[in-house]
Each structure stands twice: as structure tokens, then as C-alpha cells.
Amino acid sequence: MNHPAIEVRGVNRVFGKGRKQVDALSDVDLTVADGEFVSLIGPSGCGKSTLLRLVADLDVATSGELAVFGKSARQARLDQEYGIAFQQSGLLPWRTVAGNVELPLKLHGVSTEIRRRRVAELLELVGLSDFAKSHPDQLSGGMQQRVAIARALAESPRLLLMDEPFGALDEITRERMQNELVRICAETGAAVLFVTHSIPEAVFLSDRVVVMSPRPGRITGIVDVRADGMVAAHDRSAGARDEEGFFRAVGEVRSLLHGTPAPAVTARGVDSR
Numbered sequence: 001m002n003h004p005a006i007e008v009r010g011v012n013r014v015f016g017k018g019r020k021q022v023d024a025l026s027d028v029d030l031t032v033a034d035g036e037f038v039s040l041i042g043p044s045g046c047g048k049s050t051l052l053r054l055v056a057d058l059d060v061a062t063s064g065e066l067a068v069f070g071k072s073a074r075q076a077r078l079d080q081e082y083g084i085a086f087q088q089s090g091l092l093p094w095r096t097v098a099g100n101v102e103l104p105l106k107l108h109g110v111s112t113e114i115r116r117r118r119v120a121e122l123l124e125l126v127g128l129s130d131f132a133k134s135h136p137d138q139l140s141g142g143m144q145q146r147v148a149i150a151r152a153l154a155e156s157p158r159l160l161l162m163d164e165p166f167g168a169l170d171e172i173t174r175e176r177m178q179n180e181l182v183r184i185c186a187e188t189g190a191a192v193l194f195v196t197h198s199i200p201e202a203v204f205l206s207d208r209v210v211v212m213s214p215r216p217g218r219i220t221g222i223v224d225v226r227a228d229g230m231v232a233a234h235d236r237s238a239g240a241r242d243e244e245g246f247f248r249a250v251g252e253v254r255s256l257l258h259g260t261p262a263p264a265v266t267a268r269g270v271d272s273r
């Protein structure tokens with residue numbers, strides 16, 4: 001049986017005790033299918049990063065169940081089922097670009113020859129073949145983020161966990177990186193759980209956008225961007241951002257975020273009543 005990439009059931013995360021208690025996540029249920037791109041969006045402090053960290057086995061839920069490809073988060077980490085990319089690229093400044101990308105492979109004892117081939121493939125995938133010998137401080141922010149994505153993909157994970165990976169980039173670079181990520185996901189077939197503060201970014205990238213409430217973080221709604229006929233199922237071309245359906249989806253996510261009535265959306269378009 002094919003397991004979903006992520007299954008979260010009734011997850012709660014409480015930090016601290018007594019007057020200092022923080023209910024970060026409350027009764028969260030979420031399934032991310034194999035190969036699906038799901039974004040988490042919500043106000044600051046609503047628990048997006050906490051949820052991602054639980055999936056990545058960087059933190060443990062107070063209660064509830066969580067599985068990654070049918071395994072515990074810990075087992076999935078040990079089996080290198082996922083790659084992680086955060087807002088700060090987290091590259092090691094003293095290693096070259098190639099040296100950074102190959103690091104996970106080296107740590108897992110992959111032979112020099114296989115590492116060399118895999119790094120060449122990955123750098124080609126992210127368009128940085130000419131920069132293998134450069135150091136991170138010789139690259140722009142967008143290029144550094146592409147190196148981080150290449151590193152996250154090094155072990156061919158079936159799942160990518162991304163926490164605002166483009167948050168520190170300027171708007172032009174950010175859109176370019178979104179286009180790149182779409183292409184990389186199409187080529188690798190990886191599922192993605194993606195945290196962002198940007199509604200257009202979430203709509204452009206995702207199959208589904210999960211909207212969370214202010215603390216304690218709960219899921220208040222899910223916009224099924226592709227299934228609701230807002231953005232054509234396979235259209236993630238750069239031009240999709242100018243389609244009417246794209247704006248409808250953005251409007252729907254925004255109204256869920258702000259708790260205002262959503263415009264009625266049908267498969268045929270906006271219901272203007």
C-alpha cells in the first residue's frame with residue numbers, strides 16, 4: 001500500500017507549564033499525499049514551524065500521532081526520507097558549493113565517485129554547475145538558497161520540508177526561485193510541506209494551501225487550489241500568476257486568513273451573486 005507522505009492526527013504541542021504554558025498546536029489533522037505540494041500559511045506564531053519541526057523529528061508532539069511515509073518521524077529521519085531547507089540557507093562558509101551539497105552523502109558514507117556524480121547532477125538541476133568550486137559568500141542570496149535546495153535533494157528524498165526558504169529574497173529572485181522549485185518538483189516527484197507568509201507564493205506553488213489560525217494553531221481551512229478549478233491542475237507556468245483563477249484562489253486564502261466571507265467560487269468561475 002502507498003502511504004501518504006505525511007499523516008498528522010490529533011496533534012497537540014504544548015510548551016512550558018502553568019502561567020508560562022503556550023499551546024502552540026491544537027488538534028491538528030493533516031494528510032500530505034505522495035508527490036503533493038502543500039503550503040502552511042497563517043499569522044506569526046500560529047505554529048507553522050512547530051508543525052514542520054514535528055514532521056522533521058526536531059521536536060516531539062505532546063499528544064497525537066504523526067507518520068512520514070507510514071513510519072515514525074524518527075524512523076523516517078534515520079531512513080533519510082526527507083530533505084530540509086530553511087530560510088537561512090545554513091551553508092558551511094568554509095566548504096565550496098560542491099562540498100556543501102555532498103555533505104549529507106559524505107556523512108552517510110557514500111563513495112567519492114558516486115558523490116562526485118550526484119553533486120554534478122544536483123548542481124545541474126539547480127543551474128549552478130559553473131559554481132561548484134565557489135564558496136557561499138561568493139554567491140547571491142538566491143544562489144545560496146539553490147545550493148541549500150540541492151543539498152536537501154542530495155539523498156533523493158521523497159519529501160522536502162521547507163520553512164520560508166525564499167523569505168529573505170527580493171521579489172524578483174523569489175519568483176524565479178518559485179519557478180525553479182516547480183521545475184525541480186516536477187523532475188523529482190517529491191512531496192513538499194512548505195511554510196510561507198506569502199499568499200501568492202502559496203497559491204502559485206501548491207496543490208493545497210492550509211490556512212492556520214492564531215495561537216493555539218489550528219487548521220481553519222484548506223484551499224484546494226487545483227481541484228477547485230481555480231488554477232489548472234498542471235499549470236504552474238510563470239504566466240499562471242496572471243490568470244483570473246489565480247487571483248480567485250488568492251482571494252479565497254486571504255478571506256480564510258482574515259475570517260471574512262469568501263467569494264463563492266465554482267468550477268465555472270466566481271459566483272457573482
Ligand SMILES: Nc1ncnc2c1ncn2[C@@H]1O[C@H](COP(=O)(O)OP(=O)(O)OP(=O)(O)O)[C@@H](O)[C@H]1O
Binds near residue numbers: 024047
Ligand atoms: N521551544 C519553544 N519553547 C517555548 N515556546 C515555543 C517554542 N517553540 C515555539 N514556541 C512558541 O510556539 C508558538 C508557535 O511558534 P512557531 O515558531 O511554530 O510559529 P510560526 O507560525 O512558525 O511563526 P512565524 O510565522 O513567526 O515564523 C509561538 O508562540 C512560539 O513562541
